[in-house]
Amino acid sequence: MAITIATWNINSVRLRIGIVEQFLAAESPDVLCLQEIKTIDDSFPRKALIEAGYPHLAIAGQKGYHGVAIASKLPFKTVEKDDWVAMGDARHLRVRFEDGLLLDNFYIPAGGDEPDPVANPKFDHKLKFLREMVAWGERRRASEKRAIVVGDFNVAPLEHDVWSHKKLLDVVSHTPIETNLLGEVQAAHDWVDAVRHFVPPSEKLYSWWSYRAADWNAADKGRRLDHIWVTPDLAGGLVSTRTLREARGWEKPSDHVPVMLTLEV
């Protein structure tokens, strides 16, 4: 069976439920993983998603900040959320589907402006979060052979995941300490970068453009912060990926666009 999974940092799901519905109607993924829903669970727009054909909802919300959710056509067998770095932040959800397939949805901390863990506690938090993910991968690697991890990782790991490798080497999201650490996370579970499986690393590819640019499209100073990784056992079933650049130009857009993967499971 082929399934399609989408991941999208929506930057307030209540404000943007209209473009979520538009996206689901147009693309009809089986599963949508959202980050930065910016709402408590009770205010999550459940009805809109159920009516759009996504009756299975897992929500990890918090007031004002962060928050992740998974909306699915397929039922879940289990739902879990981990408290990473013991911060109490809503940055993670895990669901297992009925066939055993495992899906983790992450919103990794952005890390603030200064790439110094001593001067900047938010950067320290981000590094600790990534280190916990390394240990998590090592723990599960032997037992979880059919797993997918998606989300806003807030790291653009490759040279062509940013508009200028040289200019961004000291900019949080592309510093060597972060890209090396994300490499350790990837190696810890042998994750395959499903998007770069199809788009060669020599080709520029972005999933985020700052709101602060006067003309995001013309300047095109993007970064690839949103990712979909699969275990080696699933990599043989990879069918296609899409990164919906046009969504950045929609009415009242998120600063991130949806990233999608279709695979045989």
Place this chain on the structure above:
DNA sequence: ATGGTAGTCGCACTA
């Protein structure tokens, strides 16, 4: 080198 925009039960914080 700076400041630019967006969202959230605001008067600050996160991104």
